[in-house]
Amino acid sequence: MGLLDKQFSDENIILTKAEDLLNWARLSSLWQVGFGLACCAIEMMATSASHYDFDRFGVIPRPSPRQADIIIISGTVTLKMATRIKRIYEQMPDPKYVISMGSCSNSGGPYWEHGYHVVKGMDRVIPVDVYVPGCPPRPEALLEGLLKLQEKIRNESLVKKEKV
Amino acid sequence: MKTQQEIFEILKAQYPDFITTQDTEANELAIEVPALQINSVCQFLASNPDLLFDSLILLSALDDANGKKNSEADGSFEFDGGTLSVIYHLESSKLRHKVVLKVVVPREKPEVESVSSIWQHADWEEREAYDMIGIIFLNHPNLQRILMPYDWDAGFPLRKDYKNPEFYMGIKVP
Numbered sequence: 001m002g003l004l005d006k007q008f009s010d011e012n013i014i015l016t017k018a019e020d021l022l023n024w025a026r027l028s029s030l031w032q033v034g035f036g037l038a039c040c041a042i043e044m045m046a047t048s049a050s051h052y053d054f055d056r057f058g059v060i061p062r063p064s065p066r067q068a069d070i071i072i073i074s075g076t077v078t079l080k081m082a083t084r085i086k087r088i089y090e091q092m093p094d095p096k097y098v099i100s101m102g103s104c105s106n107s108g109g110p111y112w113e114h115g116y117h118v119v120k121g122m123d124r125v126i127p128v129d130v131y132v133p134g135c136p137p138r139p140e141a142l143l144e145g146l147l148k149l150q151e152k153i154r155n156e157s158l159v160k161k162e163k164v
Numbered sequence: 165m166k167t168q169q170e171i172f173e174i175l176k177a178q179y180p181d182f183i184t185t186q187d188t189e190a191n192e193l194a195i196e197v198p199a200l201q202i203n204s205v206c207q208f209l210a211s212n213p214d215l216l217f218d219s220l221i222l223l224s225a226l227d228d229a230n231g232k233k234n235s236e237a238d239g240s241f242e243f244d245g246g247t248l249s250v251i252y253h254l255e256s257s258k259l260r261h262k263v264v265l266k267v268v269v270p271r272e273k274p275e276v277e278s279v280s281s282i283w284q285h286a287d288w289e290e291r292e293a294y295d296m297i298g299i300i301f302l303n304h305p306n307l308q309r310i311l312m313p314y315d316w317d318a319g320f321p322l323r324k325d326y327k328n329p330e331f332y333m334g335i336k337v338p
């Protein structure tokens with residue numbers, strides 16, 4: 001839907017589909033769990049800061065998972081941390097989304113072969129919506145990841161999909 | 165300020181029974197100390213007015229991987245016998261000298277006296293050495309894992325013959 005202001009000629013009535021309205025509301029205020037893991041978290045913080053301004057997409061860090069809609073797994077997920085992340089994810093209310101940021105969280109990254117302590121991909125623990133590649137991804141890449149997630153939410157449906 | 169050699173001579177005169185050799189394998193010389201005497205030797209090093217070693221720079225553990233290597237069909241292997249070592253780097257900030265000590269213990273019974281009563285900082289260093297290589301520090305106040313999960317039971321990851329478990333709490337590991 002994009003920006004809505006000055007798009008209508010009549011100021012009393014707006015016609016839209018319930019689905020579109022819900023999706024638009026959801027994708028425009030994705031509050032993230034204030035949570036960072038390793039070097040990628042530094043880039044995530046840079047994305048939140050004034051230069052890249054995550055806030056203009058409605059992404060604000062929330063200190064509690066109960067008030068959040070997305071969790072950005074930004075960095076190396078160790079086995080010890082994975083159990084905690086799972087708990088944080090379970091505490092988030094539905095609908096909830098996951099962005100996996102960086103090679104570590106996508107696949108184990110630099111620890112693929114010899115990391116006895118690293119989970120080889122966050123999707124082994126919780127379902128991931130968008131993968132952002134890079135080590136670390138630049139803030140632009142993370143923004144692109146967020147736009148991809150918004151696109152995904154925009155096409156969500158209230159109707160149950162038929163099982164194939 | 166004293167050199168490693170001079171400190172070695174002092175220790176040799178103080179403990180003629182068990183301090184006899186220096187390890188020359190690495191670039192640095194290291195005075196070899198028996199595992200169950202390290203605490204008293206360190207106490208002497210810390211309190212003697214000519215030595216005054218007031219800080220432990222580094223405590224590291226090492227898998228010497230010098231036992232008999234039993235290879236298995238899947239390419240993994242296990243060591244039978246051999247040794248593990250613990251290396252201590254000490255410094256005196258007053259007298260500006262350093263010394264390196266080395267303790268060698270058998271792989272089957274890697275028990276070393278703790279020095280955490282002398283330098284507090286050794287507490288976490290020893291926990292790490294226990295966590296990664298599996299050195300048991302006797303008289304340590306709180307010898308439990310520090311980096312790996314507390315309930316990790318698949319062994320000590322920096323040993324050369326370590327094998328990753330298939331799963332940890334339902335998460336596939338390798």
Ligand code: SF4
Pocket residue numbers: 038039040041074075076101102103104105109110134135136137
């Ligand atoms: S992907 Fe690279 S930058 Fe990101 S946490 Fe892993 S090692 Fe660090």
